[in-house]
Amino acid sequence: MSSRVAAVAAGLLLASAAPALAQHRAPGLVPDPSSVEGGLWGVMERTERDAKNSADLNTDPALNDYVRGVACSIATEYCSEIRIYIMDRPLLNASMAPNGYMEVWSGLLLRAENEAQLAFVLGHELGHFVENHTLERWNTQKTWATAAMVITVGAGVAGAYYGVDTSAIGDLAYLTAVASVMNYSRGQESQADAIGFERMAGAGFDPTAAAAIWRQQQDETRASSFRSVRQSEAMGSVFRTHPLTAERVAALEAMARDHAGGREERERYRAAIRPHLPAWLAEDLSRRDFNASLALTERLERDGLDLGVLEFHRGQILRQRRDDGDLESARDAYLTATKYEDVPVAAWRELGDLELRLGDREAAAAAWRTYLERATTADDRWIVEDSLTALESNS
Amino acid sequence: MKKSLVSLAVLGAALALAACETVTLAPAGAYAVGKGSNVTLTRAWSDFTPISGLKKVRMLSIDGPLLNRLYLSEGLVTGDYIVQPVNRREATTPLYDASMSVTEQVEFVANSVTAMSYERVATSGVRPVQVNGQRGVRFDIEAATEAGLVIKGVGQAVKANDRLYVAIYLAPGEHYFAESRASAESTMDSVTF
Numbered sequence: 001m002s003s004r005v006a007a008v009a010a011g012l013l014l015a016s017a018a019p020a021l022a023q024h025r026a027p028g029l030v031p032d033p034s035s036v037e038g039g040l041w042g043v044m045e046r047t048e049r050d051a052k053n054s055a056d057l058n059t060d061p062a063l064n065d066y067v068r069g070v071a072c073s074i075a076t077e078y079c080s081e082i083r084i085y086i087m088d089r090p091l092l093n094a095s096m097a098p099n100g101y102m103e104v105w106s107g108l109l110l111r112a113e114n115e116a117q118l119a120f121v122l123g124h125e126l127g128h129f130v131e132n133h134t135l136e137r138w139n140t141q142k143t144w145a146t147a148a149m150v151i152t153v154g155a156g157v158a159g160a161y162y163g164v165d166t167s168a169i170g171d172l173a174y175l176t177a178v179a180s181v182m183n184y185s186r187g188q189e190s191q192a193d194a195i196g197f198e199r200m201a202g203a204g205f206d207p208t209a210a211a212a213i214w215r216q217q218q219d220e221t222r223a224s225s226f227r228s229v230r231q232s233e234a235m236g237s238v239f240r241t242h243p244l245t246a247e248r249v250a251a252l253e254a255m256a257r258d259h260a261g262g263r264e265e266r267e268r269y270r271a272a273i274r275p276h277l278p279a280w281l282a283e284d285l286s287r288r289d290f291n292a293s294l295a296l297t298e299r300l301e302r303d304g305l306d307l308g309v310l311e312f313h314r315g316q317i318l319r320q321r322r323d324d325g326d327l328e329s330a331r332d333a334y335l336t337a338t339k340y341e342d343v344p345v346a347a348w349r350e351l352g353d354l355e356l357r358l359g360d361r362e363a364a365a366a367a368w369r370t371y372l373e374r375a376t377t378a379d380d381r382w383i384v385e386d387s388l389t390a391l392e393s394n395s
Numbered sequence: 396m397k398k399s400l401v402s403l404a405v406l407g408a409a410l411a412l413a414a415c416e417t418v419t420l421a422p423a424g425a426y427a428v429g430k431g432s433n434v435t436l437t438r439a440w441s442d443f444t445p446i447s448g449l450k451k452v453r454m455l456s457i458d459g460p461l462l463n464r465l466y467l468s469e470g471l472v473t474g475d476y477i478v479q480p481v482n483r484r485e486a487t488t489p490l491y492d493a494s495m496s497v498t499e500q501v502e503f504v505a506n507s508v509t510a511m512s513y514e515r516v517a518t519s520g521v522r523p524v525q526v527n528g529q530r531g532v533r534f535d536i537e538a539a540t541e542a543g544l545v546i547k548g549v550g551q552a553v554k555a556n557d558r559l560y561v562a563i564y565l566a567p568g569e570h571y572f573a574e575s576r577a578s579a580e581s582t583m584d585s586v587t588f
Contacts, residue, residue, distance in 0.1 A: 054541065
């Protein structure tokens with residue numbers, strides 16, 4: 001069996017090196033349902049239905065309107081066909097299906113520094129859509145679709161025989177097949193880069209933004225706490241399936257040299273994502289890649305915006321990392337956070353806990369009292385009151 | 396190729412079936428969690444621990460792990476996990492530390508629920524609890540599965556003998572959570588150290 005699998009894998013690799021060509025998509029195209037592309041749309045519609053029901057779906061109208069507005073600003077002629085789903089998932093990712101269904105993950109929105117960078121990534125995904133890259137991959141990877149069907153049927157038969165639910169096996173095969181279709185070749189990625197760049201720069205955005213977001217992701221990957229991540233080209237993200245090479249970044253830099261400067265829209269971008277910043281940062285921390293989270297936080301702080309939220313988050317990272325000296329650094333970060341108006345009230349609770357652990361009882365008591373003054377309805381007030389009572393009874 | 400894939404599917408189903416055979420009955424009454432910790436079950440549960448991959452943590456269920464599950468830890472010490480990471484050198488799941496504050500204990504439990512692949516995990520109703528003479532913390536949990544199913548739960552962390560004893564009850568908010576909550580909380584009340 002292993003030789004057969006190897007043969008299939010080799011076949012797929014060859015296919016990815018020489019994709020079958022598909023035609024440029026005209027705006028408003030709706031394929032015949034009986035065609036290959038029509039069938040592919042059907043598959044993607046199922047995935048889109050799952051996205052609509054996903055717990056990760058971000059339904060904030062303002063954020064959705066904003067991202068859609070950026071997409072339409074670079075793709076006016078396709079605007080009516082694009083359906084964007086913002087998913088609260090911490091990795092840098094975006095994707096677009098041939099039926100116009102696009103996913104934008106919060107990990108991308110958290111990492112893009114400005115509207116120009118977001119416009120480039122959206123333009124890149126649009127490039128796959130406009131050039132029918134998914135259809136090309138479908139044509140070259142029919143084997144995956146067949147394998148998915150065989151596994152699904154086989155699991156169903158086995159499940160009926162043994163009386164167990166094997167639907168998960170079928171779902172896994174199905175998702176693997178879908179993922180394989182969305183895994184583009186190097187040539188397709190370069191073409192999508194070029195399209196994304198031209199659309200973004202053509203709409204008046206800063207042309208250096210394209211290479212910049214790539215480099216930022218490389219820097220974050222190099223900072224990772226995890227060796228397996230550092231050894232990858234780019235942290236688990238859209239770039240893991242998008243070959244990221246020095247040549248690719250260099251190509252984008254070369255394109256930028258031929259274009260005049262444009263707008264970044266840095267503050268407008270931050271204003272759009274600001275309501276979600278605390279939640280997205282917390283989700284990012286749940287990956288427990290502390291060093292990468294620190295690198296990201298430090299980069300976000302460079303704009304001098306949202307410093308209460310960001311310094312509090314830095315404290316959260318350091319407190320959970322617990323390396324030598326981290327508790328002192330976390331205490332300092334919480335203390336810094338308290339100097340800004342946007343500081344989360346929890347900063348005083350955490351500050352009090354750390355001050356006590358570091359031996360400053362007066363500072364601990366002061367921080368806890370401030371927490372109790374400000375967090376008037378918090379359900380954990382009794383914890384802080386207990387701590388304060390214990391501290392005062394021992395003094 | 397087709398024959399091989401069908402064989403693979405059959406093998407997978409057979410392994411799944413074989414694994415199910417290791418689920419045992421945990422009858423009503425005393426149940427040993429491990430290392431000196433016991434609980435009293437007010438009804439029979441099924442013990443899924445042998446197929447859970449968990450260490451220092453027991454996993455019980457009434458209707459199957461997708462419909463309700465009760466995690467009970469023995470006393471955790473610094474360096475222990477509720478959810479084991481795939482790679483211990485790259486710890487992607489929360490690690491317990493004995494110096495954690497009560498707030499951090501709640502955070503540790505919530506983050507561990509996230510590490511079980513639940514989404515949007517949130518805690519509320521953080522309240523003190525007395526369990527066999529020890530003051531601990533109990534709180535409500537709300538989460539969702541990736542497919543959007545609302546999950547409700549109750550978490551508990553009690554420190555005794557320099558160890559942390561954790562209990563987590565999780566079930567779909569629709570019907571199942573309320574159905575088994577009393578039994579789960581009664582079990583949480585009965586933890587001995």
